[in-house]
Amino acid sequence: MRPSRRSGRALAAACTLILLLSGCARMLDGQAVSIFADPFRVGGLQAVDGPTGLRPDAPPPDREVRGTDGGRIDQLAAQSVSDLEAFWTTTYPNTFDGDFRPVNSLLSWDPGQLKGTFCKSRTFLLVNAAYCYLDNTIGWDRRLLLPALRNAYGDMAITMVLAHEYGHAIARTAGITKRRQTPTLVAEQQADCLAGVYLRWVAQGDSPRFTLSTGDGLNGVLAAMLALRDPLLNPEETVGHNEHGSAFERISAFQFGFTDGADSCRSIDAKEIEQRRGELPVQLQQNETGEVPVSEDSVRVVVEAMNIAFTPAKPPQLSFDTATASSCTDARPSPPASYCPATNTITVDLPGLQTMGTPSKDAKLATLSGDNTAYSVLVSRYMQAVQIEHGGLVLDNATAALRTACLTGVATTKLSQGVTTSNGGTIALTAGDLDEAVAGLLTNGLAAGDINGESVPAGFSRIDAYRTGVLGDFDRCLQRFP
Template identity: 65%
Template structure:
């Protein structure tokens, strides 16, 4: 049997370029410090700009075996060449020793009978991978790379090949062995790909550029698309060949982007288990995990927040429009500080909470918690109002709101019984739905006026801080 690390065991179809589903305004401002700057991405300015292959890109340093000379193969070999240039400079400092490139680079067309890769026939092999046996990398130019490129641009192709090259690096650096769980190897490779993308974003690549706003947001959308499918506990595939949820894979990518390649060695089973905590991975029985958004369910979620956070002055809830003197209302859910009222536009919220009919687990996650996380985030603004001493209408407030929503999400891993006897709890897939919403429209990570910050990376990072921390940490980090 040949051993290789594929991108996935199924045909990949990625999320489309991000289009905001709700109207939000991007906050503008000037930072106080690199550590508290809501307009930065891991210490870099969050800026728009060109993303993709440079017009003056350096020539590729590798040749592709089996190529048809297509533009997509040219993009693939440019990506591999660029990743190798990164590791030639970064490997020694991160892992010691000298970096050795892969032996060969292969391309095939999964729609034609034109050969084999790593002992597998390439017909129908809609995939990319690293082969342990002969230390080669290859990709499908027929379906995989074109679909990646169509959905998320040049850098999605570069990211996938950076991930596959991550398997080569972890193999060379002895980060993994025969007994290493697939989940660990995959998230290490996500992390290593993130460290390469930081190098590109910093302007070091002679072939690619990456903006830290929309460019990076689209990469995160692709990461979410690569999540594991949502399974039930009794599914025969449950627990096998795990790559990780969207939350986990985006987190691993962010570790590499923020802390560099050496940090990726710290991803092991214990670290993943700690990061996963009590977050559910599988759905019980034959449940869907979806709670339709209704007036009753909205009241139950608000009541659950009251039980968990026990404010001395709980916010009122209304489904009618209100005049607010100190905040701009922004459907589907708004919070008015002056009257301490959460205002819900139920039809709009219910629409956001509907699972996509086309959702096959390969695009952005959508479902009930895309909506409920927005509702919870407005309750978290009431929590901030009661806490006192913090503004509710600036960029720090936007990220603090996301952070506190993460805290609330983690708290709901244990069932919450409301005063009227209903039970509220998050299920498998809910966190991914929240992360997708944070990236897509930013409302969970918005201030009291519904304004968010430009970087989806920063918004998701703030949410993760809350999931893995507590309210005190949110108030200290985003003061």
């Protein structure tokens, strides 16, 4: 968030940021009701926890790895590429013109060793995984990047990274990525989309080598994608130059592929991304950090901004007395922000909200938590009040939870141009705020909670509902989650 005063290409690569998962949301159980808006399904698949990773009876890999040390990382990578090629051998000719062509070779390196090259670059200190357009090869750092991702998110984090890199090869062969004409931003999100297509196949249970549950397993894959987002652009950097995309954008592209298949990846181009971005900020302004420390004053400003943006006939009251949430007669507390319909009151546990909105200071971990992780939860409770005023909406079930996430997305977009409050200040969305909200939706789910703070099992569904609101409007949310 940003408060202010106003008067009146050879290499397609991954990054190395790590996000820790922490689960604290209460998840709802229930029955399925429809296909894509069903709170208990993920892109049409049942949302369930279960086995995720390499199958114990997986066949041996079909591909050899040059430079391998024979360790577990390289074994998983070879299995991942073998599985990807089994998938695309069948899927490619059913989607694209021509025949599937596997990559020429695979290379593993230790970035601590002085010797070695990949894609005409030295592998010394090269902490990365990448597809090389020059010779149609895929390579990875087996010592730092892939082990760190695996330690944080499990085996499928390695498979996800290589599915993305193989996506570059598929997009190139299919002609939807043209190396010299296609911007990096477009090529990267096309590859994210194609990774989603493959991982849908795994989640369906069709892979002979891997399993992926649509609950905690897919949550881990999405968390790894959060970790691989671009850093925030500074004022002196150029938008569009060597961008891969924010976490919000990259997960959106992944979800397109997972839900709609490979044809949806064709539609990702510069125009589509520009339309999807709209007025959403992607670059920090001069002297801007993007962080507004959570305080009583900042909470009041956010609520006032919501009053201005949505003009409810009876704006909700704001309380910092946590006892009032416990005494609510028609809703349970959902700390650190709770809404009580009986009294039309939002109760904020300020210390809890401050903890949620404070970026991690652990130098070893670049988490995505920040001020909007907290403010999105506060806004979600405000949108409960808006739903009450709309009338006729059930607020204590799984559909209500996703409707709340969707409307929180609508509120987020309203802040993209800034809302000026009574004291002359402006509260506005900044670069990174969407990613912070997505991190919260994945790790705690509270911004996708019903009136009692209960969420749905799959982080995929929570993020998908939020994105629907960010890219849509109030009516679209009610149509999808009636």
